[in-house]
Each structure stands twice: as structure tokens, then as C-alpha cells.
Amino acid sequence: MKALVLAGGKGTRLRPLTHTSAKQLVPVANKPVLYYGLEAIRDAGITNVGVIVGETAAEVRDAIGDGSAFGMEVTYIPQESPLGLAHCVLIARDFLGDEPFVMYLGDNFLVGGISDLVDAFGAGGHDAQILLTRVAEPQFYGVAELGPSGEIIGLEEKPARPRSDLAIVGVYSFSPAVHDAVRAIEPSARGELEITDAIQWLIRNGYSVQSHMVTGYWRDTGRLQDMLECNRIVLEPIERDVRGTVDAMSEITGRVVIEPGAVVDNSILRGPIIVAADSKIVSSYVGPFTSIGPGCVVQNAEIEYSIVLGGSSVIGVSRIAHSLIGRNVEVSRAAGVSNTHQLMVGDHSRIQVGR
Known part of the structure; x- marks a missing residue:
């Protein structure tokens, strides 16, 4: 056949x-x-x-x-x-x-x-x-x-x-x-x-x-x-597997996969989530049902129930949820009122959102 x-x-x-x-x-x-x-x-x-x-x-x-x-x-x-x-x-x-x-x-x-x-x-x-x-x-x-x-x-x-x-x-x-x-x-x-x-x-x-x-x-x-x-x-049935670098200031809860080469610094991660190789999570919150692709940066940000593709950065954004962010995307903070942001962003884009 x-x-x-x-x-x-x-x-x-x-x-x-x-x-x-x-x-x-x-x-x-x-x-x-x-x-x-x-x-x-x-x-x-x-x-x-x-x-x-x-x-x-x-x-x-x-x-x-x-x-x-x-x-x-x-x-x-x-x-x-x-x-x-x-x-x-x-x-x-x-x-x-x-x-x-x-x-x-x-x-x-x-x-x-x-x-x-x-x-x-x-x-x-x-x-x-x-x-x-x-x-x-x-x-x-x-x-x-x-x-x-x-x-x-x-x-x-x-x-x-x-x-x-x-x-x-x-x-x-x-x-x-x-x-x-x-x-x-x-x-x-x-x-x-x-x-x-x-x-x-x-x-x-x-x-x-x-x-x-x-x-x-x-x-x-x-x-x-x-x-x-x-x-x-x-993500629901994944098993905890932390092979990246996690500092003492970080809190890892639940079923979290952190692949080799990934770095978690002063952050809270609540599974189930997966963080791919060579990504960095710094001073951030990553919530359940989130996939972070390879080579990404999440810094001073909050994100949950989302997919972030490889090479993208989310910096200084208070809350992102229910979002799909393409490859090599830059998401950064702009002046505005705090809110939850819902995004579907194409590859090689650059956007700014409110705090």
C-alpha cells in the first residue's frame, strides 16, 4: 500500500x-x-x-x-x-x-x-x-x-x-x-x-x-x-525534562521541557510548556500550553497558551495569550494601556504593543 x-x-x-x-x-x-x-x-x-x-x-x-x-x-x-x-x-x-x-x-x-x-x-x-x-x-x-x-x-x-x-x-x-x-x-x-x-x-x-x-x-x-x-x-501529556540551564532564582512548576542550550534566568515557568534549544527566558513568566521555538528570547514579558516560532523575541510586553507568532518576529513594548494581546504575526515582522 x-x-x-x-x-x-x-x-x-x-x-x-x-x-x-x-x-x-x-x-x-x-x-x-x-x-x-x-x-x-x-x-x-x-x-x-x-x-x-x-x-x-x-x-x-x-x-x-x-x-x-x-x-x-x-x-x-x-x-x-x-x-x-x-x-x-x-x-x-x-x-x-x-x-x-x-x-x-x-x-x-x-x-x-x-x-x-x-x-x-x-x-x-x-x-x-x-x-x-x-x-x-x-x-x-x-x-x-x-x-x-x-x-x-x-x-x-x-x-x-x-x-x-x-x-x-x-x-x-x-x-x-x-x-x-x-x-x-x-x-x-x-x-x-x-x-x-x-x-x-x-x-x-x-x-x-x-x-x-x-x-x-x-x-x-x-x-x-x-x-x-x-x-x-x-503538550498535555509531556513529561518533565529539564536539560537546559536554570538559575536559582527561577521557579519551574509542572511538566516543563527545557532543551539543551536553553537558558532560564529569574523567571517563572508553569507547565505544560516546551522551550527549545538555544532560547532564553529572562525575568519573565511563561504559562501553560506554550511552545517556545529554537533561538527565541522572552525577556521582561508574560506569555501563555501560545506558539512562538524560531528566532523570535518577545521583550517588555506585559501579557500575551492565545497567540501564534511567526519566525524572526520582534514583539516589543509601546506606550499604551495594559491589556491582554492576541496576535497572529507573519514571519520577519516587527510589531509594538501596549504595556
């Missing part, structure tokens, strides 16, 4: 951060989202992986390399523009051949892996198996309608009146029959070849399309709040 990982797209919901970075490489607990997907694929026993890349191809290639770091062999498949998920299957035909495959959206975050999905697909003899999860607001997702045996009998994209609360997760298993489907469908109103249309074609033509329920945690990481929630989920 092969895997097709989608690492193209524009990441418009995470702009301005994704103007300069691939959305799949934004880190959760200091590890790119894409890595979690690749590890899940490897752990399911799949080592031959095709990666769809777009305008951020160079960055994705640098991050994955030849795949050997993940125990897999990677083939890169360029997509000239984001023309839909079914288009990704279409252009990957030569790589996929006549083997069954898993299609995994690289910006999806799934706790618990995909081994159960892969095993069930191999044993079930279906032509497609779609991963589903129950959601509170199905009108914002692709939604599946099931028959009595769990077979999928219909799909709707962001319906005004959903027929179920079962959202389509960005992980699919397909037999080679899907190649006929993606060639048969026409572009949607937004000019893309939709994978939901391809699945509907399979259903209409008598192919077996089965559901598989998510047993773990799932999020599409396309929005700020989803990134922060994924960061919280990963």
Missing part, C-alpha cells in the same frame, strides 16, 4: 503566517504538523509515499528530504496550482500505479494514528474508506450520510441543513477504482476537482464506499484556534 500526502495549497486561513511558510510546516509543540502525519503513515506500515507540493515545494523538500529520516521513501509530485484534492489523485497516477493507497491531507492533525483505518481497509475489500468524526457544527465541514451498515450513501460540502453530524476527516483510503472516478468528474463551481464528487461517482456506479470513525483527537489546523488547541493536546 502507498500513501499520497498533500502538502500544497495556499493556507489562506493562516495568513499572514503562510505568506512566507508552508501551512503544513507550522509547528505544534515545536514539531511541524506535517511530521505528525508522516509518522502516522510510517507507523501504519506504509513506507512508499508521494508528496504533492505547490508553491512552497522548496521548503517542504528541505523539511522532508528523501524521507529516510522518517523511515520511508518519498517521491515529490508538483502541482502547478491548487486545483482540488481529486486533481492531486489525477496527477499522481504514475506514482500510485494500480496499488491501493491512503490519501492524507498534510495540515490535518490526528492523535491515535491511522493503523486502524489501514487495517480495516485491507480487511474489508472496499473501494474507498472515508475517515469520519462527530462534530458540533457540521455545517462548516464536508458531511457524510450513512446507510445501515456504515456504508456512505451521500456526501455534502458545508450544507446549510446537515443530514448528520459526521464530518469528513482529511484521511481517505482508495482502491485503484478512484482513478476512473477522478477522470470522470468535472470541475466544481470554484474550478476544482473535488474529492467528494469523485466519491459520489463511486457510490453512483456501485462501488463499495465505507465509513471509518476516528477514535482519537482530530483537527484541521487551518485556523489559529485549531493550531493552539493541537498544541495544547500534544
Whole structure:
């Protein structure tokens, strides 16, 4: 079995951060989202992986390399523009051949892996198996309608009146029959070849399309709040591991990871948090569910429930929360009224906020 990982797209919901970075490489607990997907694929026993890349191809290639770091062999498949998920299957035909495959959206975050999905697909003899999860607001997702045996009998994209609360997760298993489907469908109103249309074609033509329920945690990481929630989920079970330098004036409470080369001076750290190598925390408070990337500086500042990417500095700011700060960003104090600041800041930015 092969895997097709989608690492193209524009990441418009995470702009301005994704103007300069691939959305799949934004880190959760200091590890790119894409890595979690690749590890899940490897752990399911799949080592031959095709990666769809777009305008951020160079960055994705640098991050994955030849795949050997993940125990897999990677083939890169360029997509000239984001023309839909079914288009990704279409252009990957030569790589996929006549083997069954898993299609995994690289910006999806799934706790618990995909081994159960892969095993069930191999044993079930279906032509497609779609991963589903129950959601509170199905009108914002692709939604599946099931028959009595769990077979999928219909799909709707962001319906005004959903027929179920079962959202389509960005992980699919397909037999080679899907190649006929993606060639048969026409572009949607937004000019893309939709994978939901391809699945509907399979259903209409008598192919077996089965559901598989998510047993773990799932999020599409396309929005700020989803990134922060994924960061919280990963940090929640971490074990205390202090290998950096912590002075006697500092207070470290709870599950805190301080990597080698990091320095904590006269500060309070309350876990769960992670501080990457070569970062400095000076005269500051870092609160729960915060990830500080490599080479950062937090000085005379307060920050919690946030993600700070590598090379950034937060200096003299009284309180930052629920924020995602890009790479090489400078956040400093400006005159103003004390407040809690909520930020999503792109790479190489410089901003000033009130005290």
C-alpha cells in the first residue's frame, strides 16, 4: 500500500503566517504538523509515499528530504496550482500505479494514528474508506450520510441543513477504482476537482464506499484556534525534562521541557510548556500550553497558551495569550494601556504593543 500526502495549497486561513511558510510546516509543540502525519503513515506500515507540493515545494523538500529520516521513501509530485484534492489523485497516477493507497491531507492533525483505518481497509475489500468524526457544527465541514451498515450513501460540502453530524476527516483510503472516478468528474463551481464528487461517482456506479470513525483527537489546523488547541493536546501529556540551564532564582512548576542550550534566568515557568534549544527566558513568566521555538528570547514579558516560532523575541510586553507568532518576529513594548494581546504575526515582522 502507498500513501499520497498533500502538502500544497495556499493556507489562506493562516495568513499572514503562510505568506512566507508552508501551512503544513507550522509547528505544534515545536514539531511541524506535517511530521505528525508522516509518522502516522510510517507507523501504519506504509513506507512508499508521494508528496504533492505547490508553491512552497522548496521548503517542504528541505523539511522532508528523501524521507529516510522518517523511515520511508518519498517521491515529490508538483502541482502547478491548487486545483482540488481529486486533481492531486489525477496527477499522481504514475506514482500510485494500480496499488491501493491512503490519501492524507498534510495540515490535518490526528492523535491515535491511522493503523486502524489501514487495517480495516485491507480487511474489508472496499473501494474507498472515508475517515469520519462527530462534530458540533457540521455545517462548516464536508458531511457524510450513512446507510445501515456504515456504508456512505451521500456526501455534502458545508450544507446549510446537515443530514448528520459526521464530518469528513482529511484521511481517505482508495482502491485503484478512484482513478476512473477522478477522470470522470468535472470541475466544481470554484474550478476544482473535488474529492467528494469523485466519491459520489463511486457510490453512483456501485462501488463499495465505507465509513471509518476516528477514535482519537482530530483537527484541521487551518485556523489559529485549531493550531493552539493541537498544541495544547500534544503538550498535555509531556513529561518533565529539564536539560537546559536554570538559575536559582527561577521557579519551574509542572511538566516543563527545557532543551539543551536553553537558558532560564529569574523567571517563572508553569507547565505544560516546551522551550527549545538555544532560547532564553529572562525575568519573565511563561504559562501553560506554550511552545517556545529554537533561538527565541522572552525577556521582561508574560506569555501563555501560545506558539512562538524560531528566532523570535518577545521583550517588555506585559501579557500575551492565545497567540501564534511567526519566525524572526520582534514583539516589543509601546506606550499604551495594559491589556491582554492576541496576535497572529507573519514571519520577519516587527510589531509594538501596549504595556
